[in-house]
Amino acid sequence: xxxxxxxxxxNLGKYNEGELVGETLxxxxxxxxxxxxxxxxxxxGVRYEEFFITxxxxxxxxxxxxxxxxxxxxxxxxxxxxxxELDQSDLEKFEAVIDSGEHTSSVADLINLTQNLDCFEFxxxxxxxxxxxxxxxxDMEAIDVPxxxxxxxxxxxxxRDIRINEDGHFAPGGYxxxxxxxFIEHYHGIEDIPAEHRVFSYPxxxxxEQMAAYKEIIDGxxxxxxxxLSNKEREER
Numbered sequence: 425x426x427x428x429x430x431x432x433x434x435n436l437g438k439y440n441e442g443e444l445v446g447e448t449l450x451x452x453x454x455x456x457x458x459x460x461x462x463x464x465x466x467x468x469g470v471r472y473e474e475f476f477i478t479x480x481x482x483x484x485x486x487x488x489x490x491x492x493x494x495x496x497x498x499x500x501x502x503x504x505x506x507x508x509e510l511d512q513s514d515l516e517k518f519e520a521v522i523d524s525g526e527h528t529s530s531v532a533d534l535i536n537l538t539q540n541l542d543c544f545e546f547x548x549x550x551x552x553x554x555x556x557x558x559x560x561x562x563d564m565e566a567i568d569v570p571x572x573x574x575x576x577x578x579x580x581x582x583x584r585d586i587r588i589n590e591d592g593h594f595a596p597g598g599y600x601x602x603x604x605x606x607f608i609e610h611y612h613g614i615e616d617i618p619a620e621h622r623v624f625s626y627p628x629x630x631x632x633e634q635m636a637a638y639k640e641i642i643d644g645x646x647x648x649x650x651x652x653l654s655n656k657e658r659e660e661r
Contacts, residue, residue: 429482437472451504469626485519490528506538517546520595543605550599557583
């Protein structure tokens with residue numbers, strides 16, 4: 425399955441210690457890929473458990489503008505899987521809708537949008553009021569203009585009125601509008617993510633790796649305790 429977008433996953437604990445450790449994860453992804461990446465960046469579920477997303481990139485136009493640094497990996501993968509099921513025309517419609525700012529407040533919104541694209545009309549390549557006006561007059565015959573007046577008809581003004589009245593939007597890929605269809609909220613939370621789309625899992629550590637991790641924690645705690653005690657003694661002198 426081709427990657428649609430990617431996220432740079434960063435070890436939060438290391439970052440707080442002044443070290444930037446991270447790697448790029450491509451979506452859709454797999455549990456094995458997530459485990460391997462987390463292990464490489466030191467998020468093993470023992471020494472370090474938390475991570476954040478430094479940046480997003482990808483082929484879905486504008487999508488990364490609506491994703492944040494603490495997104496859930498299972499939700500991101502579910503979104504990517506749903507987007508991968510769209511044909512090219514629906515993917516372009518999705519891009520146009522999110523460019524208009526509708527249903528973009530969360531990943532849950534974006535997930536629901538992928539399943540409600542029939543609530544929108546999309547005219548690819550239409551990027552100005554005049555073109556929109558011509559489509560409504562010449563192709564859709566929304567208004568009857570006598571043929572001898574066509575050369576004098578103000579398509580731009582008519583298109584502008586159409587866009588304003590139906591609250592349409594010119595996106596980079598074309599013109600999009602909400603057709604007032606019933607938007608159904610299929611997705612309510614991570615409990616709705618199918619098992620095959622769930623990918624988050626800490627790396628599976630061997631007994632030796634687990635022991636080394638816990639030893640590092642204990643040694644680090646002891647060192648931190650020693651530093652605090654030393655600082656306290658210096659303050660009391």
